[in-house]
Each structure stands twice: as C-alpha cells, then as structure tokens.
Amino acid sequence: MAQRSDDATQWMRPVIVNAQSSLPVDLRRMMRLARCAIRRLRIRTQGTFEITFVSAARMQTLNRTFMGHNRPTDVLSFRYDGEPVIGEILIAPSAARTYARCHGLAYEAELSRYVVHGLLHWLGHEDRTTQQRARMRVMEDQLLNRCRAGG
16 A cells, blocks of 8 residues: 555556657656655655557557446546555657647646646545536645646
C-alpha cells in the first residue's frame, strides 16, 4: 500500500510508454514531471507506476470496458494493490491536442496536466462535482508550477 510519508521506503518508480504514433510525446519531459510530482506528493512505495499514451480509439475502448462510457476520454487512472505494477495512467494525446487548441493552450502543457491529473486520481482525488474539479485544478496548477511544467 502506498504511503504518503518521509519514511525509508523508496519512491514509487514511474515507467513511461508511448503506445500511439499519431502525436509526439516528449517521454523525457513526461518522466521528469512524473518523478517530480511523485516526490512533491510524497508517494513512497515499492512498485512500478505505468503511464501509457494511447490512441483515441484505444482510449474509447478502455473507457467503455472499464467505465461503461462508450466515448473517448482524456485520462484513465487505475490503482492496483499487491502487484509489482501498483498503478497505471492511460492518457490520450489526441484529447490533449483538441483541448489545447480549443482553449489556446500549449499541447505539451495540457499533456503534462494529464499526467498530474492521473496521479491525483490514483491518490483518490475525485473531480465529479464542480467543487472537486476546482480543488483538483488548484492541486494540478501547484504541482505543474513546482515541477516547472506549466508550459
């Protein structure tokens, strides 16, 4: 079980995979961000945490299978207890590009936000209500700023 403390347990180990080919993903940048966010969130636990960038079609299939929603989504986050892989974030770069274009944002900044967003979900933070979304947005902004990944 993950701990949020400063004991002797090692930091959770992120693994980044780009399993889609339609959009560029700066894997080094995403790894730096993931490591920084894990430290800032004080996530110390044994195990691997996978962050995988997938196509829009794959994300829609996963969203239908695991969430019961037959539509694309931007981020899915899963927590596994007692496994060598203790968690997983699936991210659709196409959703980041679409959102970034519609809101005048940088694509890489939005993709970075999705990494942080997925980690917060993994920790148990929800964004179902307006108040929860606002609280998560503040946490995302703080992490992105502290990890110098705001864009």
